[in-house]
Amino acid sequence: MITRFAPSPTGPLHLGHAYSAMLAHDLALNAGGEFLLRIEDIDRIRSRPEWEEAIYEDLAWLGISWEAPVMRQSDRMEVYSEALDGLWARDFLFPCTCTRKDIAAAMSAPQEGAAMGPDGLIYPGTCRRSHTGLPHSLAPRPKDQHLRLYMSLAASSVCEHHVNRSGETLWSVGFAEEGAGPNDEHGWIETDCDTLTKGIGDVVLARRDMGTSYHLAVVLDDAAQGVTHVTRGQDLFEATAIHVVLQRLFSLPTPIYHHHRLIRDETGRRLAKRDDGRSIRRYREDGATPSDIRRLVGLE
Numbered sequence: 001m002i003t004r005f006a007p008s009p010t011g012p013l014h015l016g017h018a019y020s021a022m023l024a025h026d027l028a029l030n031a032g033g034e035f036l037l038r039i040e041d042i043d044r045i046r047s048r049p050e051w052e053e054a055i056y057e058d059l060a061w062l063g064i065s066w067e068a069p070v071m072r073q074s075d076r077m078e079v080y081s082e083a084l085d086g087l088w089a090r091d092f093l094f095p096c097t098c099t100r101k102d103i104a105a106a107m108s109a110p111q112e113g114a115a116m117g118p119d120g121l122i123y124p125g126t127c128r129r130s131h132t133g134l135p136h137s138l139a140p141r142p143k144d145q146h147l148r149l150y151m152s153l154a155a156s157s158v159c160e161h162h163v164n165r166s167g168e169t170l171w172s173v174g175f176a177e178e179g180a181g182p183n184d185e186h187g188w189i190e191t192d193c194d195t196l197t198k199g200i201g202d203v204v205l206a207r208r209d210m211g212t213s214y215h216l217a218v219v220l221d222d223a224a225q226g227v228t229h230v231t232r233g234q235d236l237f238e239a240t241a242i243h244v245v246l247q248r249l250f251s252l253p254t255p256i257y258h259h260h261r262l263i264r265d266e267t268g269r270r271l272a273k274r275d276d277g278r279s280i281r282r283y284r285e286d287g288a289t290p291s292d293i294r295r296l297v298g299l300e
Contacts, residue, residue, distance in 0.1 A: 001033030002228045005059075005066075006218070008040045009052035012279035016233065016263040018062060019297035023260055024231035025064045026299070036225050037066040041074045042210050042217055058280040062290050071225060073217050080212035083220055083250065084205065088141040092154050092249065093205065095145040096127040115199075118238035119215075122201040123148065147206040151245075155196040158248035162190060173244045178229070179258035181237040191241035203242055219243050223252040231258045263297055 003024040007017055028035040037059070041047040059066070087093050103121055115122045128150060141147070159171040174190040181189070191200075205216045222230060237259045247254050283293060294300040 001028055001031040002036065002226050003028040003033065003231050004036040004038055004222070004225060004227050005064075005231075006038040006040050006221070007055050008043065008046075009048055009055060010043060010046040011051060012281055013055060013058045014263075014278045014280065015293070015297055018058075018280055018293050019263050019299065020231060020233060020260065021059060021064055022062060022294065022297070022299055023258075024229075027229065027231060027258070033228075034067050035064070036071070036227065038071040038221055038225065039073065040214070040217070040221075041072060042212055042214070044074065044210070047074075054281060058284075061284060062280070062293060071221060073212075073221065076217070076221070076224075077211055079220060079224070080206075080216055083216065084147060084212070085141055087149075087205070087249065088147070092150050092157075093141070093147045094128050094150055094202075095142045096123075096148045096202075096204070097145055098123075098126055102126065117200045118242065119200065119203045122199070123203070125202065128202055143211075144208060146204050146208055148202040149205050149245075151200060151202050152197045154245050154249060155193040158245055159193045159196070173241060173248060175240055175244050175254050176256045177237075177259065178256055179231075179260050180234070181259055182234045185237070189240070191244075196241060196245065200242060205246075215239065215242050215246065219246040219250070219252065222255060223247070223250070227255050229258055230255045231260065233262050234259045235262060 005017075005021040005024050007013060007021075013021075025035045027033075039052055039055070041052070084093065103123060103126075128148070155173075159173055162170045162172050162174070170190060170192045172190040172192040173196070174188055177186050177189050180186050203213075203215060205213050207213055240257055240259075244254055246252075280293070291300065
């Protein structure tokens, strides 16, 4: 078993991070496996060296050790670029100039609706429908625009024939869930082609200001590190179908997933980096011990 913890150095680690990191570390340790650390710093505007250093300090204080070297996404931009080139050459990408305001306006049209997917508002296909450029084999990949996945083409390429427990025939992709989704989903989780196209849509795989995206980077990085079990919060459960599609497009293995509950405050709100009062550093300064943190998040 190989697990990982992949924080972004854009703020302090909080109790939710501690829970995810300790759970992944415990799973690997109990199985005699490996625990890896990855720094997800593709957001160069918000990432800070001091926050990266704080990650190392907090994790070490929690009693977590990791295999060296630590992977940093900022060192892998060429890998992401080559992967995008490959998808572009296979016609799975199209350039998009739409702003968030454009998408919101299009979604407010009566014929469109305002459906939400795991990546936010489901893209209405504005640029996909209007793109009439040269075949990708003859046109260079644009570097100054968002690039979206042509989901209907991708789905038709990777979906496989399955018969579900009710005896229905589905064309779908799937993954094994050892934890639980937000509605207690467990076991073999399938997403059919129609849901991929209409319920998720043409997600962004390269952002103009980053050169890549979370979805693309996390899939390539997990494969490069040989991660066999992905441990992460339930807020990413619905996005897993996107990652399975990309794994199939790149002929990469699909890990086993272990989605876990989210740590929330007294009002039920999910903790975020803005909650500095609940940061691990603040608990340390107030005299808490690693055992105290484990009790707070329900691991003891």
